[in-house]
Amino acid sequence: MREITYSEALREALRQEMQRDERVFIIGEDVGIYGGAFGVTRGLFKEFGEERVIDTPISELGIAGAITGAALTGMRPVGEIMFMDFMTLASEQLVNQAAKIRFMFGGNATLPFVMRTPAGSGTGAAAQHSQSLENWFVHIPGLKVVMPSTPYDAKGLLIASIRDDNPVIFIEHKLLYKIKGPVPEEPYTIPLSTSEVKRSGQDLTVVATSVMVKRSLEAAAQLAAEGIEVEVVDPRTLKPLDAEPIIRSVMKTGRVLIVHEACKTGGYGGELAALIAESEAFDYLEAPIVRLAGRDMPIPYNRTLEYHAVPQVENIVAKARELAQGRI
Amino acid sequence: MAIPVIMPKLEMAQETATIVEWLRQEGEAVEKGEPLLVVETDKITVDIEAPASGILAGVRAEPADIVPVTEIIAYLLEPGEAATPEMAATAVPLPPPPAVQTAPALAKTRATPAARRLARERDVELRTVTGSGPRGRVQAADVQTSPITPERPAPAAEVIPLQGIRRTSAERLAASYQGVPHVYFTMRVDMGEFEKARASLNASAQRAAAPHVSVTALLVKAVAWALQRHPWLNSTLRGTEIHLLPEINVGVAVALEEGLIVPVVQHADLKSVSEIARRVNELVARAREGRLAPADVAGGTFTLSNLGPFGIEQFTAIINPPQVAILAVGATRPAALVSPEGQIVIRPVLRMTLAADHRVVDGALAAHFLAELREVLENPTLLLW
Numbered sequence: 001m002r003e004i005t006y007s008e009a010l011r012e013a014l015r016q017e018m019q020r021d022e023r024v025f026i027i028g029e030d031v032g033i034y035g036g037a038f039g040v041t042r043g044l045f046k047e048f049g050e051e052r053v054i055d056t057p058i059s060e061l062g063i064a065g066a067i068t069g070a071a072l073t074g075m076r077p078v079g080e081i082m083f084m085d086f087m088t089l090a091s092e093q094l095v096n097q098a099a100k101i102r103f104m105f106g107g108n109a110t111l112p113f114v115m116r117t118p119a120g121s122g123t124g125a126a127a128q129h130s131q132s133l134e135n136w137f138v139h140i141p142g143l144k145v146v147m148p149s150t151p152y153d154a155k156g157l158l159i160a161s162i163r164d165d166n167p168v169i170f171i172e173h174k175l176l177y178k179i180k181g182p183v184p185e186e187p188y189t190i191p192l193s194t195s196e197v198k199r200s201g202q203d204l205t206v207v208a209t210s211v212m213v214k215r216s217l218e219a220a221a222q223l224a225a226e227g228i229e230v231e232v233v234d235p236r237t238l239k240p241l242d243a244e245p246i247i248r249s250v251m252k253t254g255r256v257l258i259v260h261e262a263c264k265t266g267g268y269g270g271e272l273a274a275l276i277a278e279s280e281a282f283d284y285l286e287a288p289i290v291r292l293a294g295r296d297m298p299i300p301y302n303r304t305l306e307y308h309a310v311p312q313v314e315n316i317v318a319k320a321r322e323l324a325q326g327r328i
Numbered sequence: 329m330a331i332p333v334i335m336p337k338l339e340m341a342q343e344t345a346t347i348v349e350w351l352r353q354e355g356e357a358v359e360k361g362e363p364l365l366v367v368e369t370d371k372i373t374v375d376i377e378a379p380a381s382g383i384l385a386g387v388r389a390e391p392a393d394i395v396p397v398t399e400i401i402a403y404l405l406e407p408g409e410a411a412t413p414e415m416a417a418t419a420v421p422l423p424p425p426p427a428v429q430t431a432p433a434l435a436k437t438r439a440t441p442a443a444r445r446l447a448r449e450r451d452v453e454l455r456t457v458t459g460s461g462p463r464g465r466v467q468a469a470d471v472q473t474s475p476i477t478p479e480r481p482a483p484a485a486e487v488i489p490l491q492g493i494r495r496t497s498a499e500r501l502a503a504s505y506q507g508v509p510h511v512y513f514t515m516r517v518d519m520g521e522f523e524k525a526r527a528s529l530n531a532s533a534q535r536a537a538a539p540h541v542s543v544t545a546l547l548v549k550a551v552a553w554a555l556q557r558h559p560w561l562n563s564t565l566r567g568t569e570i571h572l573l574p575e576i577n578v579g580v581a582v583a584l585e586e587g588l589i590v591p592v593v594q595h596a597d598l599k600s601v602s603e604i605a606r607r608v609n610e611l612v613a614r615a616r617e618g619r620l621a622p623a624d625v626a627g628g629t630f631t632l633s634n635l636g637p638f639g640i641e642q643f644t645a646i647i648n649p650p651q652v653a654i655l656a657v658g659a660t661r662p663a664a665l666v667s668p669e670g671q672i673v674i675r676p677v678l679r680m681t682l683a684a685d686h687r688v689v690d691g692a693l694a695a696h697f698l699a700e701l702r703e704v705l706e707n708p709t710l711l712l713w
Contacts, residue, residue, distance in 0.1 A: 283445040
């Protein structure tokens with residue numbers, strides 16, 4: 001199969017959905033002529049014109065309000081927030097309006113929109129351009145939260161998100177845009193709420209999200225050389241979560257390490273840990289449930305400090321090894 | 329000039345040593361190289377030689393004191409040299425090491441959820457499992473490799489030595505049961521006529537002040553009668569020969585507290601019912617009093633075991649070698665029988681089971697013997713034959 005980048009896979013998903021359904025349009029800051037801050041929408045302005053690839057003023061709340069209103073009138077908009085950090089500005093429309101409307105109208109209104117946004121550190125963009133705020137939205141009933149980790153998942157999940165009748169917060173990662181992977185040319189969907197075992201192993205389960213899936217797979221490859229077989233599970237959709245593959249995996253291995261980039265306190269790992277502890281996997285645990293997550297601090301500008309602010313491959317290797325060897 | 333004696337460092341990681349004893353008293357002379365004291369590290373006990381010749385003085389550490397290495401523990405003075413006040417200062421031995429502080433034991437055992445689940449499934453008491461995990465935590469693998477332990481120790485049994493009669497019968501019964509191929513045959517007997525005859529005999533006995541005729545006594549007579557007609561049941565196997573025995577001596581199994589004993593009615597075939605009754609009564613009484621003579625239990629050629637008085641309806645017995653058969657008799661109980669006319673009638677019924685040594689007694693032979701015995705029990709007048 002042909003290999004393209006995560007960024008190209010997203011663009012292909014957008015193009016194919018816009019070709020298939022004229023209600024699909026793109027709106028955001030610099031998404032048009034410039035092609036998006038990370039180049040995801042490059043070329044789409046030329047192909048689909050200014051009516052379907054709309055540049056906005058610098059107003060995230062405006063973008064969120066526009067896609068909410070457009071979705072209510074029957075369009076299927078895809079908004080883009082340049083950095084996830086600025087989701088704070090869009091939150092009123094997303095949290096207080098979009099998430100509530102379908103419920104408050106007794107199911108008589110649907111909001112088929114996607115809000116795309118890149119999260120994560122690693123680019124030297126400092127504290128206001130590097131956050132991973134997924135758990136804010138996970139906490140809000142009425143929003144779906146999707147976090148693809150591979151080019152293949154990015155395309156299939158974005159198409160599925162566009163076709164979904166609910167507001168979807170679609171969280172990309174800046175460091176994943178350039179990575180390549182096999183992606184089919186034809187349109188396809190990956191159903192939302194399907195977790196995937198990205199690597200099988202019997203010694204330890206690592207549940208990771210977004211770029212941490214990639215790092216966990218690298219860690220697993222290193223650990224395999226030591227004879228430690230790590231199973232890596234990627235939830236892909238954080239909400240609603242497909243918990244079954246995670247629980248099944250933990251029941252198999254008895255040990256689980258949860259890895260995410262977002263700050264540990266109040267992060268998604270706490271939710272996963274609680275879910276595992278509440279499940280039948282509890283009786284199969286051979287060690288405490290362990291989280292490896294971002295430090296509880298703003299992402300530093302200094303590249304060395306930034307590197308150490310979030311889990312890296314060597315941290316995952318060390319923690320997984322400790323856990324697999326029964327030292328935790 | 330005074331030479332200090334210091335606590336030597338004997339091992340790389342050694343920090344202290346314990347004084348075991350001084351081999352010289354204060355004021356005594358010692359030559360360089362002579363053993364001066366004995367110290368003990370956590371690994372060894374060793375003699376420490378005098379570092380110089382001199383008079384031992386200013387001993388600062390007593391036996392059992394724990395002293396840091398390189399500490400001065402005494403001095404060696406030249407003859408005539410006086411001890412200085414500093415020398416007299418007593419070394420401050422280290423306080424004995426505190427008892428190892430263990431964290432207060434939690435009532436709960438540290439164990440993973442998986443280990444707890446396994447322990448439940450396998451009925452293992454977690455407290456008894458040694459944990460291999462961090463902080464002694466019991467892991468699933470520890471439970472898997474642990475033997476299944478009972479909740480509490482089994483209460484001690486009361487121990488009774490196997491001796492005397494019980495030991496003899498245990499050995500003989502085990503040898504017989506293991507060595508003799510037993511084969512069993514059961515037959516029902518209508519005891520109506522037998523009971524009538526016994527009642528009639530006992531009426532006579534009462535008038536003549538003769539012994540009471542028990543079921544067992546009359547059964548002995550009937551068995552002897554049947555054995556006369558089936559000598560193979562009254563035989564013994566000796567190597568490759570079957571010896572048909574010239575006498576019919578019927579043993580009667582008697583249960584005693586100390587074990588099973590089988591006194592013998594000699595020549596049962598030649599004795600009258602009254603004689604047999606007297607003999608059986610006497611043997612049973614003597615057995616219960618423990619006054620049986622060796623001759624009373626010798627020479628049996630066939631055994632009768634009657635558990636009828638205890639309410640047993642049917643059972644099998646183990647042959648008493650060198651005999652080849654034993655008859656196990658149950659209680660006589662009213663039971664429904666089909667009469668020759670095809671009517672269901674209620675009759676007093678006894679079940680008797682013959683155990684025979686199959687090397688000597690074949691099924692057909694056993695059947696003939698039992699049929700003959702039933703015949704005489706159902707028609708006791710045949711005893712007059």
